[in-house]
Amino acid sequence: xxxxxxxxxxxxxxxxxxxxxxxxxxxxxxxxxxxxxxxxxxxxxxxxxxxxxxxxxxxxxxxxxxxxxxxxxxxxxxxxxxxxxxxxxxxxxxxxxxxxxxxxxxxxxxxxxxxxx
Amino acid sequence: xxxxxxxxxxxxxxxxxxxxxxxxxxxxxxxxxxxxxxxxxxxxxxxxxxxxxxxxxxxxxxxxxxxxxxxxxxxxxxxxxxxxxxxxxxxxxxxxxxxxxxxxxxxxxxxxxx
Numbered sequence: 671x672x673x674x675x676x677x678x679x680x681x682x683x684x685x686x687x688x689x690x691x692x693x694x695x696x697x698x699x700x701x702x703x704x705x706x707x708x709x710x711x712x713x714x715x716x717x718x719x720x721x722x723x724x725x726x727x728x729x730x731x732x733x734x735x736x737x738x739x740x741x742x743x744x745x746x747x748x749x750x751x752x753x754x755x756x757x758x759x760x761x762x763x764x765x766x767x768x769x770x771x772x773x774x775x776x777x778x779x780x781x782x783x784x785x786x787x
Numbered sequence: 788x789x790x791x792x793x794x795x796x797x798x799x800x801x802x803x804x805x806x807x808x809x810x811x812x813x814x815x816x817x818x819x820x821x822x823x824x825x826x827x828x829x830x831x832x833x834x835x836x837x838x839x840x841x842x843x844x845x846x847x848x849x850x851x852x853x854x855x856x857x858x859x860x861x862x863x864x865x866x867x868x869x870x871x872x873x874x875x876x877x878x879x880x881x882x883x884x885x886x887x888x889x890x891x892x893x894x895x896x897x898x899x900x901x
Contacts, residue, residue: 705889713875715892761830773843774820775890777830 672697674764676778684786689749691781693762696743699723704738704745705763705775715761721745752785759783789814791893793878799899805866808896812859812880819861820890821853824875833876836861865898873900 673696683689695704706718719731721738729736737746749756759782763775792811800806812819821833832845836855853863859880865872875897879890 707892712894713897714894715877715879717889717891720889773818773835773837774832774845775822775830776832779829 672699672764672766672776674762674776674778676762676781678781679779680782680784682784682786683752685754686751687785689752689756689783689785691747691749691760691762691783693745693747693778694743695745695762695764697764697766699766701767703765703767705765706736706745706747707761707763707777708758709761709780710758718760719747749783752783754785754787757783757785791878791880791891793876793893793896795896796894797897797899799901800868802868802870802900804868805864806868806898807862807864808876808878808898810861810863810878810880810893812861812878813882813891816880816882816891817859818881818890819855819859820879820881821861821863822877822879823847824877824895825871825873830877833863868900870900872898874898 675694677692702723704721708716708718719736733750735748759780761780762778765775791813794809818837820835822830823833824830833847834844834853835842839855850866855861875895877892877895879892881890
């Protein structure tokens with residue numbers, strides 16, 4: 671079974687502060703994909719980033735960056751210089767490969783981020 | 788390119804009734820997945836279709852069913868509605884027959900069962 675844990679329920683910051691969201695996962699698959707999605711108040715899930723399990727290189731994309739550590743099963747996500755428009759619920763998700771976990775996303779409970787002006 | 792569309796956006800039904808929700812994927816996308824989102828259980832996978840075939844199914848009772856048409860449009864049906872079925876139902880599509888690609892989600896259908 672796959673499991674994704676987002677220990678932080680809510681985070682509140684002032685605009686321009688950095689925000690780091692934690693994600694820990696469990697899977698028996700040897701290869702898998704990790705994702706971060708954003709859900710603004712409108713309700714639509716918006717894809718942010720994807721990382722596969724065999725590439726631990728961390729990257730930066732604009733104000734987003736992520737830290738994938740296979741040894742600790744963590745996939746943390748950082749928003750640099752937060753803006754009010756970043757206020758949303760952020761979900762970490764996991765998808766398996768070559769098993770019954772194919773084709774589906776297992777989501778964490780989500781972290782609500784509030785950015786105050 | 789138009790995104791994933793879901794109809795209707797809001798629905799109110801009575802316990803015991805049945806409901807059908809519709810999802811049109813992004814043009815060219817052949818895979819459609821359905822998810823249920825509730826405050827208590829979070830986001831849970833319902834099922835995934837590709838080329839009119841269900842490839843994976845989540846842990847939901849048989850009251851939840853779905854299908855996909857030749858044009859990739861998908862419907863999900865919930866029979867004998869229960870209060871606990873009140874949720875946001877999200878549909879997602881992706882381009883190819885691979886689990887490696889990200890899924891693009893629609894705005895969802897908010898179902899309220901009274």
